[in-house]
Amino acid sequence: MVWLSGGMFAIACLMIVSLLAYVLWQGLWTLWPRTYSIYGRKDGTLVGGELYAKASLEGQDTLYLRTGNYDVSNQHFAYVSSSELVEPSGWLAPDLWLVERKEWGNLYGFPKQLSWSQADPEDFVRVVQQGMRQTAKIDRELGQAKNELKRIDEQIADARLGIRRVELAEKIDLQKAAETGSLEGLSPSAQKAVSNLGLRNRQADETMVEINARIAGLEAQRSERTLVFELPILDPLGTIAADWTDLRAGRLRDPTALAELLGTAKDSSELSFNAEPMGDGGLSEPGVEDQRLVCKVSIAGEPARRLMIRRLEDGRSSVEAFREHSILLADIVRFFPTNRLGIFQRLGVYASRWWEFLSGDPREAGMEGGFFPAIWGTVVMTIVMSLAVMPFGVLAALYMREYAKSGWLLSVIRISINNLAGVPSIVYGVFGLSFFCYIVGGYIDGGPIKAGFEPWPSAVWFSALGGLAIVGLIAFAISIFSGHAQSRRSPLRTVLSWSGGFLWLFTLGLIVWLLVKSPHFHGFYEAQLPNPTFGKGCLLWAALTLSLLTLPVVIVATEEALSAVPNSLREGSYACGAGKWQTIHRIVLPYARPGIITGFILAMARGAGEVAPMMLVGAIPLATELPLDGEFPFLHGSRSFMHLGFQIYSLGFQSQNSEAAKPMVFTATLLLLSIVTVLNQTAIWLRASLRKRFQSSQF
């Protein structure tokens, strides 16, 4: 038995540790800048890549390479069987650059030429960095201009909304008037709305031309500067007859043939040729010495070209060119000669990638770049959630533990709450969608009709309102009366308190029903319809749904904390003449605070990691706006948002290129895991340290 249970324990530990280690390893390793090797295939082609993993597929060693250069090769990653390769170790070309771009992912290649500078290749790093600073400025200005355009659009949309509001309020059609701008026969408010739209349109016409011109100018500047790279992809040029030993030594006796192949130099004497050592080699088959050579050919007045010369059986040599590819300077996010970096430079790149990951916007549908909006969305949603669940949970627990008389009803409620914690979270998602988004959200947007209720006729509604007033008055009177009769324990008092409570409940229900059945309320966002404002998944409903989900956690933790308060403290307080609320507020709550806070943090951890309901009630894969930003009113409850957990799901399993997104998925997983772990650890630490503080050091 001891072996069995011990073995199970070991297996459980192993599973947990290996899961953590796997996520940690993958998550930390993803952003590390690796070296880029170029491998020779037996069929003569090349394949280059950062080595992400080595695996054994169908009995063959297989390399999992990040090849990059998606715009040319149509792939980000490739599996290469080592039996295809002439040698399993590749060539670490020292002057190869890794360029992270805003579009198309990474580019790996040899910088050949800069459109704006005649600098020496040795100086490229400095010149390109300088250039990037200038383009960053252009990009900023461009962003500003686009923002101005957006603001003009918003103003026009606002003016249109104004007209729609007047239309709804006055039940008229202003379509014609808005088009022609004529104000004849319109009410003052309609006139105002129409002329406002006219004014906005005129302003837009004036400024738009200027802004568009500015944007065009900036775009032109942006596309002015380009870089030409030579990619590790070969295009055959032809064959030449040359002595291999000469070639190896960097000599070419008769350059005309090569010049002809290149099709550039008229006078082959201007052709200078030199063979470049290939580092560790790796492109030649073992045993066959120097089968391939990488050469640089410079022609006077032009940048050097990189060629691959391969020795053929018949003594001739084939010549292949590295394919050229040009990119915009403005598209570069980050670049570095990846094979030449020292450990500290590599650490620098690693840090800057993490920084971008934590603080930057996503690029390429989230596969590259940052997770900031997702992190921010998760954090804001969690905070709003805890603000909602905090008062609710604590007050409910306080009532159950301190005020309610214990009895079967309370036990049933307590058991139900405990069971609520076990309800699958997707159920909450469905509830949130159908209740919060469609019913409550629809009601806020467009009144009872939008929420799917049939309003009462006006007369019925007003008589119900009268009824409500009467019932409310009776309930009020009864509770005042039974409050006075407090010191007596009589059956009358029991009846009174029961019926008073019942009447209050009834009043509350009636208020809700009157709201639902009102014929006079048409929503706060009627003008925006049919575009929903709150009648869809958004931050507010997501937070409320999650607060329902975490309510049991908070209630249970708070109850536990309250019941841990020694009764002798309560008695001591009462003996001093404190009332119930004073005792709770001055003694019980402070003593229970660590436990309550712990409950909260656990609830936050639970809420932050929850994905299933998020998919239904407001998380989206790519949001252009943040739920909390510097724009009035700062917190935008009606916005959809990005969520870390949802991001993992949508990137890893829903994107077109989920294979390519996998590394990012691991990094995001690591991040989510660490957020949740940090929250949990804080809870544990807080509980321990505060408990110590409250422990008496008796005797």
Add this chain to the structure above:
Amino acid sequence: MNRLKAIADGQTFESVIHQEVLDRDPVVSIRDFSLFYNRKQALYNITMPVAKGMVTALVGPSGCGKSTLLRSVNRMNDLIESVRIEGDMVLNGESIFAPSVDVIALRKRMGMVFQKPNPFPMSIFENVVYPLRIDGERDKTILMQVCEQSLRGAALWEEVKDRLSESGLSLSGGQQQRLCIARAIASDPEVLLLDEPCSALDPIATGKIEDLIDRLRGEYSILIVTHNMQQASRISDHTAFMYLGRLVEMAETSTIFTRPRLSETEDYVTGRFG
């Protein structure tokens, strides 16, 4: 012995209260007071005075209802739902159990110290001035004045005057109990109720508390429950002997311990029984 047996058999009998006790001016007088936990009766028709400015000790075997009686004086038993009472008590001429009594105001007129020290999880200062705080007192000078006065009264001032902002829980058990006494006298109560205040303390701390009670005599009227006969004889002016929910005999302490009227009392206080 027969009388105690008769009580156990449920027969009625008259408590013996010596005239010297009745002659005193009472701060609390208990009048024909009975108390029930649900069906179970815990106190039977108790009638006894608590003399003003004196220390009255309640003694008796475990479970005889001493704590119950003490907790009835400031109506702490109201917190227990199953409790039902008959009879009444009077505090300085005012009824304690009349329906119109404001329990909160009533409790403010008494101080209570429990068996186990129960300082609140706050600073020493806040512990002492708690009764004033709940009355909404904000004036720092008044609070400080009361704090010093009460701590001096509880013979704790010298030990804690430099660490008033430290947690009340950082004190030793004996200090904690004196802190609780300081808290109990902070509101200048008309009567001080002590429920075995020394039973959780070592002899030295017990000695200090006894000295303290001795000093408080005269200034405060004290009703104290104790299990320790020596303690009762050392510190109290009057002693009441209870048995199974009834008051058996009450007299000046010296009388109870030297020449009680009932032989049962003599048996109990000399340790031959109980």
